[in-house]
Amino acid sequence: MDAWSITASFLRAVGRSLAAAGAIWVYIPVPDEPARERILLTPPPGHPERLRPDVPLSAVERHLARSLSHPEDTA
Numbered sequence: 001m002d003a004w005s006i007t008a009s010f011l012r013a014v015g016r017s018l019a020a021a022g023a024i025w026v027y028i029p030v031p032d033e034p035a036r037e038r039i040l041l042t043p044p045p046g047h048p049e050r051l052r053p054d055v056p057l058s059a060v061e062r063h064l065a066r067s068l069s070h071p072e073d074t075a
Contacts, residue, residue, distance in 0.1 A: 043049050057065065
C-alpha cells in the first residue's frame with residue numbers, strides 16, 4: 001500500500017467517526033404543538049396562476065373539479 005491510500009482510508013475513518021459522534025450530540029426538540037396543515041383557497045400573492053371567476057370552466061375542468069370534490073362518484 002502506498003502512503004496516499006493509507007492516508008485516504010485514515011481520513012475516511014476519521015470522517016465517519018466524527019459524523020457518528022455528531023449524530024449523538026445533535027438534539028432536535030419536539031414541537032410543543034402539532035403542525036397544522038395549511039389550506040390554501042387561492043394561490044399565494046405573486047403566484048403566476050390566478051383564478052378567474054368571470055371565465056366559466058371548460059368541460060374538462062368541470063369533470064376534474066367534480067372528480068376532486070367527489071372521488072367516490074368517479075371511481
